[in-house]
Amino acid sequence: MMLGESVAIVGPGAIGLxxxxxxxxxxxxxxxxxxxxxxxxRFAAAEAAGADHCIAADKENAAEAVMEYTGGNGADIVIETASSPKATSLAFELAGPHGRVILFGLYPRRCSVL
Known part of the structure; x- marks a missing residue:
């Protein structure tokens, strides 16, 4: 990571925190x-730990919110920790044009994420 990059973390559990x-x-x-x-x-814990924004992806358009919070650029780095194929697909939507997506979650042996 380079100083000043934006990060989106999908999954507010212990690994995400x-x-x-x-x-x-x-x-x-x-x-x-x-x-x-x-x-x-968990969002309250994330905010206490320094999260700038917390997004409930089942209540608002997460991709649009991340674009807004990043000035229309998308996240430089997206970390997926939720171990969900749906969350993984979302992670790729959140990344900017030169963004990096890191899949940190664990998946079943046969799992299509894209």
Whole structure:
């Protein structure tokens, strides 16, 4: 990661929060946490740990929100920690034109994500 890059993290669980802390310490300009409406308590923890924005992807258009929060560029780095094929597809939508997507989740042996 380069200083000042934007980061979107899909999955506000323990692994997602660990990534949030690491990217904050590394100098990310914005860190955006994505999850579901049921993750509101986890969003509170993410905000306390330094998340700039938290998005409930089942209640709002996550791709549009990330584009808005990144000035229309998309995220420079997207981390997928939710272990969900749907979340993985979303991760690719959130990345900017030269963005990097890192799949950190665990998947079943046979899983089509794209």
């Amino acid at each position: 660990m990534h949030l802390l690491a990217f904050r310490a590394a100098g990310a300009s914005k860190v955006i946490m994505l999850g579901l409406e049921k993750d509101r308590k």
